[in-house]
Amino acid sequence: MARIRRNVWNLPAGDETLLWYGRAIGEMQQRPITDPTSWRFQAAIHAYVRRADPLAVQGERLPSAALRRQFWSQCQHGSWFFIPWHRMYLHFFEQIVAAEVANLGGPDDWALPYWNYSADEESRLLPEAFRDPTLPDGTQNFLNVPERDPACNAGQQFADDRDVALRTALIQAVFSSSNANNFGGFPTNFSPSGSGPGQLERVPHGSMHMAVGGAEGWMGAFNTAGLDPIFWLHHANIDRLWQVWLNRDPTHRNPTSLQWLSRTAFSFHDASKRVVTMRCLDVLDTNALDYTYDDVSDPLAAPVLEEGFAAVEPETEAAMPDDTVPPELVGATETSVKVGNTHSRIRVPTPAHAAAQGRFLDVTEAAEVAPEPRILLQLENLTAGGRANSYDVYVNIPDGEDPTKHPERFAGRLDLFGVAEASRAGAEHPGSGLTYTLDISGIYKQLSAAPDWNPENIDVSMVPVRNWEGATVTVGRVSLFFA
């Protein structure tokens, strides 16, 4: 009988799923970091940097360098492995917690709940069981960590509609492609911080990491995210959305490339501490992993909470450009730009717009089917010395006007989850920072129809999302592509 992962907000009164989760965490936290079933080892699988470990104890023994290299800092981001790798990660974590729950005398079919924050405003709040540092009986509540955005633990709204928006991710026609129009990320090799996040990885995944983590919380950094118990419920929801995407349209399919399916393997420890190696091929069906979700219905079939997007998003599924033709550069900034905690405006000259469009159609096989190229706005090599704010990106906001008053010019949200780690060259990252690609075809079409349209440049506005001071972000280049 498969375990059933349920929405944390719909657990019936008196349900003990979270109670047992907390108890199991308490036990796992007692174990040394060298134990693969310990809480810290599990978090380190995502990412680990000794100097950034908030629970480090001077003189403590770490696993051997070879073991660390094989099992720690394995998280896949900016890549088509993002979704399947996290499914594997959660699968073994759930096994370990379930074994501990059973060991403590709890139910044998314990399953990790998921946090569906996109249903309505209330569901965006942090579930109550995670807010208080102590339980009603005065003992420690292991589901709570103080290292979160203060509003989050206070039971107040800390995320907005755009943080939990599902539409952009779910309407993608393909799982992976080498342009921005995909659900699951760009094709890459093993990739701890690739430059091709899929739409799901960007929002709601990255945006909710940053919303919960706030200025200093654990969820806001690769190295500490797994230490927060809510991390696992957040990722269970991301995992569920993979199935939602597959179910909502029969044309939605997983990649068939062998590079994705079988050529890249990842190693984990199971509940009995045995090493298990898995490939994407092994995690395509959740039933084969002994779990299902209580709800994988299509949230877009009903009205969803995404007022800000309605004006610019396509009415139908995103048209698929010919992925075998690489996008063509139309314009870019000459130098890098520093962006702080106020609204920044960046002018992008686009001298090649007309020539590019003509040549592009000439080599595109499907010219008659998709006569208009997709317009991609790329923000490249975003780097920062510390945790940075998230930014909303707008295009061509009239001079002196407030971008937030122009939802029709909203291009997308940059979560910047992991920007500090991706900016530092080291054993896991080359230091290139993060790169985001936003599809602005709808806005571009709208703008180009206006009588005062100047195709020689576009203005990109970056507006900080959260009300805390983040590190200054260096945007390596802003560019425009036709795809």
Place this chain on the structure above:
Amino acid sequence: MSLAVVMRNRAPGKGLRRFFWTHPEWWSLGLAALAWGAVVSHAGGATIVSGAGRHQEHVHHSISVPHIMPFQVEFLYWCLMVVAMMVPLMLAPLRWVAFQSFRQRRHRAILLFLVGFLLPWMLVGVVPAWLRTFDWSYNPLLASGTFGLAALWVLGPVRRHALVFCHLTVPLAPSGWNADRNCLRFGLIIGASCIATCGLLMLACAFTGHSLIAMLGGTLLGVLEFRSFRPPTGYIFAGALVLAAWFLLPISSAWLH
């Protein structure tokens, strides 16, 4: 799709035009192929596939009159070897600089990247070319030992960091002197990282007299490694050791006799 579009898509030259559009790096691979051709034609004959056999000859010669090449010739071989072995590994960054540039600048961007990439390799190449002007450098023990060192180097943290750094990307200005400088600088950075990663292996290949076995083995290891942030370190280590053992064979067989 209308018949007109179908006919246009099948028009002569359409496929070729599409190929050149989607693969602007084609000529750099041609360059590597030419370099391989030059190396193979130099090696020539039956001995080209037998590194051990060839070195047996060298061992024999080193006792009497070794075939010592002048510095310029050795340096030329080094350059050919680098182009043949390293340029194919650069496919990803070559395509990256091309598609981050305006269409009319793509080949220029590739060229400048290659110049930047090859420059540090050429500078480093002076050392093996000079060493090869001494007859003691023809001792297969030196080649074998350098492969052994390369195998050990694979296990070290410096090399691991350098390999990750090989996957760096940097923002490129779209036009003008800034764009040229960015491409050149990017090539220099990747070239320097590549030396830290593969330099010892290439040095060992040079000490084998640019043996085809060594070069093919080294290229295979490079391809295995460069396609991932997390290379199969064990395989690379073992591969370098196999090469070390291969070039030790002539000495051991000489001892046995």
